[in-house]
Amino acid sequence: MQTLVGLKEVWRFREVIKNFVSQDLKVKYRRSYLGFFWSLLNPLLQLLVISAVFNVIFKFQIRDYALYVLSGLIPWTFLQSTIINSSMSIVGAEGMLKRQYFPKLVFPLSIVMQDLVTFVLSLVVLLCVLGYFIGFRLSPALIVLPVSFMYMLFVGLGVGAVAAVLTVYFRDVQHLIAVALSAIFYVTPIIYPMEAKKTVSPDIQLHEATAEQTVDVGPIPHDLRFYFKLNPFYSVIEMFHRPIYDRSFPTMKEFLSASIVAFGSLGVGLVFFRRFENRLIFHL
Amino acid sequence: MGDKHIHLDDISLTFRVHSARTYSIKETIVNYIARRKYTKPVTIVQAIQHLTLHVPNGQRLGIIGDNGSGKSSLLKVMSRIYPPTSGRVDVNGFLVPLLEVGIGFNPELSGVENIFLTGAIMGLNRRVMATKVDAIFDFCELRDFADTPLKYYSSGMAQRLAFAVATEVDPEILLLDEIFSAGDIHWMERAQRRMKALIDRTRILVLVSHQMELIERYCDRAIWMRKGEIVMDGSPSDLVAAYRATAEQAPEPTDNDAAAAV
Numbered sequence: 001m002q003t004l005v006g007l008k009e010v011w012r013f014r015e016v017i018k019n020f021v022s023q024d025l026k027v028k029y030r031r032s033y034l035g036f037f038w039s040l041l042n043p044l045l046q047l048l049v050i051s052a053v054f055n056v057i058f059k060f061q062i063r064d065y066a067l068y069v070l071s072g073l074i075p076w077t078f079l080q081s082t083i084i085n086s087s088m089s090i091v092g093a094e095g096m097l098k099r100q101y102f103p104k105l106v107f108p109l110s111i112v113m114q115d116l117v118t119f120v121l122s123l124v125v126l127l128c129v130l131g132y133f134i135g136f137r138l139s140p141a142l143i144v145l146p147v148s149f150m151y152m153l154f155v156g157l158g159v160g161a162v163a164a165v166l167t168v169y170f171r172d173v174q175h176l177i178a179v180a181l182s183a184i185f186y187v188t189p190i191i192y193p194m195e196a197k198k199t200v201s202p203d204i205q206l207h208e209a210t211a212e213q214t215v216d217v218g219p220i221p222h223d224l225r226f227y228f229k230l231n232p233f234y235s236v237i238e239m240f241h242r243p244i245y246d247r248s249f250p251t252m253k254e255f256l257s258a259s260i261v262a263f264g265s266l267g268v269g270l271v272f273f274r275r276f277e278n279r280l281i282f283h284l
Numbered sequence: 285m286g287d288k289h290i291h292l293d294d295i296s297l298t299f300r301v302h303s304a305r306t307y308s309i310k311e312t313i314v315n316y317i318a319r320r321k322y323t324k325p326v327t328i329v330q331a332i333q334h335l336t337l338h339v340p341n342g343q344r345l346g347i348i349g350d351n352g353s354g355k356s357s358l359l360k361v362m363s364r365i366y367p368p369t370s371g372r373v374d375v376n377g378f379l380v381p382l383l384e385v386g387i388g389f390n391p392e393l394s395g396v397e398n399i400f401l402t403g404a405i406m407g408l409n410r411r412v413m414a415t416k417v418d419a420i421f422d423f424c425e426l427r428d429f430a431d432t433p434l435k436y437y438s439s440g441m442a443q444r445l446a447f448a449v450a451t452e453v454d455p456e457i458l459l460l461d462e463i464f465s466a467g468d469i470h471w472m473e474r475a476q477r478r479m480k481a482l483i484d485r486t487r488i489l490v491l492v493s494h495q496m497e498l499i500e501r502y503c504d505r506a507i508w509m510r511k512g513e514i515v516m517d518g519s520p521s522d523l524v525a526a527y528r529a530t531a532e533q534a535p536e537p538t539d540n541d542a543a544a545a546v
Contacts, residue, residue: 019404027392099383100405101364172309278367282299 020110071244072190086160139247148239151262158269288377290339295371297332331357346503354512380455391435424448458486
């Protein structure tokens with residue numbers, strides 16, 4: 001209830017959020033010749049590097065792999081950037097907070113919105129430009145995507161809000177978060193698949209020699225997979241892999257675990273934030 | 285709408301002033317394991333103590349007192365920047381705290397963009413601010429630099445713009461921490477006139493100042509604060525006289541100065 005009152009207050013400050021978002025975009029792209037196109041080029045260039053590495057070194061089939069990587073990499077980039085930027089958002093607003101009242105949630109929320117713009121632009125590239133070359137086809141499963149977006153935003157805001165509060169108390173948190181996120185990146189199936197069943201995606205051949213015999217050639221040992229699946233980021237990323245790459249709806253189990261992760265992190269994040277919100281000013 | 289007021293009921297504000305404001309995680313964990321509470325000295329400062337104050341519509345309130353007596357903290361409680369440790373704050377009316385000019389200015393953005401940003405922070409949307417842009421540039425005479433990023437402004441220019449924006453709004457409740465105006469004589473004179481107009485426009489004024497003549501000129505009620513409490517409440521001329529009398533006797537001990545720094 002308390003938290004809902006807080007959200008109403010944030011809504012009254014929507015003009016501030018709008019201004020923060022537009023000023024961020026203006027500053028970010030000012031004086032760069034390609035401007036907004038950097039948002040589109042960034043994931044493409046990142047993909048090029050990853051693809052090159054995995055094609056040459058690990059001998060992945062590239063066409064299918066590019067679609068797979070991008071469909072996971074774009075939401076991941078959003079989450080990573082949002083969480084890192086949110087963690088500094090309140091500490092960075094010290095000057096403003098000492099001279100004017102704000103509902104503090106305005107700051108992590110503005111970060112989420114800023115990164116959402118970049119995310120949407122990147123996704124447009126994925127679906128249109130790459131789709132044309134890779135042979136991406138529209139499928140009814142894509143109607144899941146709005147839910148995927150929502151869940152991604154919930155996780156970004158929930159974790160970001162907690163990170164923002166923690167950084168006020170412990171400035172070391174910003175460094176920890178960066179390290180933790182890069183570790184999580186590697187244990188989350190983004191640049192490699194969780195499963196590589198021949199029947200599901202015959203293009204992915206991890207080991208050419210064994211591909212014919214094995215049913216599942218995913219790089220993660222079977223007995224470890226259970227633990228990999230506990231990773232909350234995994235269930236959110238799967239909400240993108242399924243409709244974009246597999247062209248299928250997420251299973252009920254996947255959908256439920258993603259829902260729990262999304263609503264859980266949003267709920268915990270907001271309640272935690274609300275609890276500490278009023279004390280932050282004394283620690284800046 | 286109608287009844288603008290500030291009601292503070294039994295407000296207390298306590299700061300814990302740590303010698304360093306933040307802890308490292310390592311320290312906290314070590315402290316936790318060693319079952320130590322704090323290794324760094326913590327000073328508890330009672331910035332405001334059980335203060336009750338009602339400012340009705342139309343009142344011009346002046347606050348006087350020595351450094352560290354809790355004047356600025358009180359303004360910050362009124363403007364909700366500091367949530368009180370206990371007590372109730374009830375403010376009705378569009379409140380503008382001018383505790384320092386130039387909040388939220390972004391050096392990368394142009395003058396116009398900064399006007400919109402500051403407006404939003406003060407609670408005014410783009411449409412309302414758009415009607416004020418002309419008047420703001422007229423006053424600070426920086427129209428030629430409207431589209432120049434703020435970082436290319438001289439510090440005097442930036443101050444002029446900040447002042448012009450801050451004083452262009454129409455507050456119902458205006459909180460002022462010292463009346464600021466710096467610059468050349470020509471500017472000072474205009475700035476003071478503009479500040480006077482702003483003070484005349486607002487329904488309620490709360491002014492903190494060490495300049496007694498300002499309190500006497502602008503206010504119709506004054507309070508005198510010492511160590512977070514109101515020691516005297518009455519007409520500005522009486523209070524100023526009483527305050528001046530103590531100042532001439534002996535300078536107050538300033539052990540409470542820490543509160544001013546917070």
